[in-house]
Amino acid sequence: AQKVTQAQTEISVVEKEDVTLDCVYETRDTTYYLFWYKQPPSGELVFLIRRNSFDEQNEISGRYSWNFQKSTSSFNFTITASQVVDSAVYFCALSEADFNKFYFGSGTKLNVKP
Amino acid sequence: NAGVTQTPKFRILKIGQSMTLQCTQDMNHNYMYWYRQDPGMGLKLIYYSVGAGITDKGEVPNGYNVSRSTTEDFPLRLELAAPSQTSVYFCASSYGESGNQPQHFGDGTRLSIL
Numbered sequence: 001a002q003k004v005t006q007a008q009t010e011i012s013v014v015e016k017e018d019v020t021l022d023c024v025y026e027t028r029d030t031t032y033y034l035f036w037y038k039q040p041p042s043g044e045l046v047f048l049i050r051r052n053s054f055d056e057q058n059e060i061s062g063r064y065s066w067n068f069q070k071s072t073s074s075f076n077f078t079i080t081a082s083q084v085v086d087s088a089v090y091f092c093a094l095s096e097a098d099f100n101k102f103y104f105g106s107g108t109k110l111n112v113k114p
Numbered sequence: 115n116a117g118v119t120q121t122p123k124f125r126i127l128k129i130g131q132s133m134t135l136q137c138t139q140d141m142n143h144n145y146m147y148w149y150r151q152d153p154g155m156g157l158k159l160i161y162y163s164v165g166a167g168i169t170d171k172g173e174v175p176n177g178y179n180v181s182r183s184t185t186e187d188f189p190l191r192l193e194l195a196a197p198s199q200t201s202v203y204f205c206a207s208s209y210g211e212s213g214n215q216p217q218h219f220g221d222g223t224r225l226s227i228l
Contacts, residue, residue: 004156033214045204045219052214091156095214101172102147102217104156 003027004094006105013082014113021077021108023092029053034068034075035093039107045091051075082112116140120205120220127195127227135190135223137205145208146188147172147217148180150201157204163188195227 005024013019025034036048049059051068059066063080079086092105121136139146144165149157149172159172163182177199179191188207192199202224206217 006156035216043202044221045206045217047216047218050214050216101159101162102157104149104158106154106156 002105003103004092004105006090006092006108008108009106010109010111012111012113015084016081018078018080019082019110019112021079021090021092021110023075023077023105025073025075025092025094027073027094027096029096033095035095035102036066036075036077037091037093037104038088039091040088048077048090079110082110084112084114086110087112118205118207118218118220120203120223122223123221124224125226127192127225129195129197129227131195132191132193133195135192135203135205135225137188137190137220138186139188139205139207139218140186141207141209141218142185143207143209143218144185145215145217146182147206147208148178148188148190149204149206150174150199151204151222152201160190160203192225197227199225200227201225 003026032053034051038046056068065078067076089107089109091107094103118139147162148160151157158174160178161180163169166185169180182188202222204222205220208215208217
């Protein structure tokens with residue numbers, strides 16, 4: 001079974017639109033960490049955020065915000081007023097109790113058109 | 115700031131050939147990882163290491179071997195290249211005593227087996 005599911009394969013929006021990328025995870029551990037990474041067309045992976053399972057407080061960083069809900073096992077990512085430079089593949093990842101392994105979702109490709 | 119350095123960036127192999135993908139990091143990170151990313155897919159963990167002399171299998175270890183003789187280096191070896199191993203390979207490292215820290219990724223090695 002998939003530990004991290006990103007059901008949206010590809011999303012296209014027009015610049016300045018808001019967009020939410022969904023992430024649903026599966027774990028039996030009470031302690032775990034969730035991450036979001038960005039992979040622009042150049043191919044490198046860039047860390048965006050880490051959240052531990054005991055901190056459900058939502059976080060905002062500029063145009064980015066994250067909504068963590070343990071009740072629905074979701075860790076969604078919203079980009080407000082999207083820009084062309086936001087075009088990338090975004091990956092959600094999970095690290096469980098042994099913290100030795102990361103499980104990545106299959107990614108959501110975001111296309112922001114001018 | 116070198117971070118995580120992977121060599122080579124590109125390589126074409128013939129079926130049955132062997133090669134070693136090099137990965138080195140200069141951040142004194144204990145944890146190191148090898149992933150493969152198939153087209154349009156997320157990252158799959160091949161092997162990981164929690165410190166020099168210690169390695170363990172990830173999700174997709176078959177056909178690969180690793181070693182960790184120093185903190186800095188974590189080479190990945192393909193012994194008998196197969197077309198199914200055509201992929202982009204990413205090496206990553208993370209700080210701290212456990213793997214719940216963000217991972218720093220190299221730029222990737224694009225490998226084609228023909």
